[in-house]
Amino acid sequence: MSVSLLLEMAASSNPDRTAVVCDGVSGDVRLTTQQLSDLADGGAGVVAGTNARHVVYLGAGGMMLPLLIFAAARAGLAFTPLNYRLSADGIHALIRRLPEPLVIVDSRYREMFPEPTPLLMSSDEFLTAAGTTEPTTVVADPDDVAIVLFTSGTTSVPKAVELSHNNLTSYITGTVEFDSAAPTDAALICVPPYHIAGVSAALSNLYAGRTMVYLPDFDAREWVRLANAERVTTATVVPTMLERLVTVLETSHDKLPSLRNLAYGGAKVGLPLLRRALELLPDVGFVNAYGLTETSSTIAVLTPEDHRTAQAASDAVVANRLGSVGRPVPGIEVQIRDDDGSVVPPGRTGELFVRGPQVSGRYTGIGSVLDENGWFPTKDHAMLDEEGYLFIRGRSDDTIIRGGENIAPAELEEVLIEHPQVRDVAVVGVDDSHWGQAIVAVVVPSAGIDPDAEELRNYVRKSLRGSRTPDRVVFRDELPTTATGKVLRREIVRELLAAPAEH
Structure with a gap:
């Protein structure tokens, strides 16, 4: 199954639903699923006309992220969003590792390309061209690479993770029910476009039928304002964002009446902060989502019910689960292994291995690191309790x-x-x-x-x-x-x- 089919299904099911809301150069931008699909078709034509072999995006996200994911897919090319926080030298070093890329860049980062470059377009130029260019559609092989993401490189040189169409669509179709959102459901997205959470947010919310409200530059007060203005029902934040939101909610006494679910992940959240957030938002369902770039996003979830049960529990074992990342999502198998590769029983800490169709484990220039049985070594130390709740104890490198x-x-x-x-x-x-x-x-x-x-x-x-x-x-x-x-x-x-x- 190709990634582009996710957009085709959404446009066929509900073409007039608002798919994307974000700030544009000329003000508020709102695209229906059909308009997004039409732009992606034209964008594929733009990409094909350059004879590029890869599509790269350097920018803050918003509508450009879902547009380029699908435009690249329909042109039969892989897509890579880059970390705009890197230095110009760092960005060019990553670009040089990709084959003949067409680079699309937001105007604020255009200065990172002082020399004339043949395969370089501004985001505005691409949008204009996508609206007038003859569509092109290539049917990708499910095993072709759809997305290449560079790891954060916090402990080493960034690796280029290859995610196939099958990896990504297996995750989406295995964890999200198609067109299951209510007509008024909206998701507030403020995670970076170059992170797997940004990619999966674009795919999963579109597939579920939620309007995607983008806030590329996170500010806690603006987040609260936008959540209320757009009647946001679900959102995803990282720990630093959650801390700032808690501070704003404590000092402003603002309410979030439409918010039903708040997911957090990307790094460990301190329990005192989480407990305070649960107190401030008693009617919101909290979700802890744990995943890796190599696994196409989430592989374990601590559900809203898990959170509230652990918060109220007097049993220490149950209460401790508030510090877990929950249980594996459908289609994912997990093992905890000791140093000699033996699977350890519940309650013992070892290295976490995962397996499933959404797991890639492939890197450009390195190949697959899956073992002979398809297991991926996460390099995370972890423990499973008797009920299958997964506790992450940190990176083995640490x-x-x-x-x-x-x-x-x-x-x-x-x-x-x-x-x-x-x-x-x-x-x-x-x-x-x-x-x-x-x-x-x-x-x-x-x-x-x-x-x-x-x-x-x-x-x-x-x-x-x-x-x-x-x-x-x-x-x-x-x-x-x-x-x-x-x-x-x-x-x-x-x-x-x-x-x-x-x-």
């Missing part, structure tokens, strides 16, 4: 080896975040001549608080073994993160090594 003992930063972070004087925290390992690595807790204090480092160390010691007590506690105003809220641990370690020791 493991601290102190005195020969493996320590997951998440163990300490989950304790420290519960301290009332801690707003955010990241635990990292730094080279140490005695222990091999020392444990450093980098703490962002709660507003107006000046915590005592020794008190925080003692707080950890009361919950964990002494060997897991931070060797050092340092304080910062904020943690460096990606746009999706993932902590840039490599930057933290680099900064710590360059600075004098603190205690």
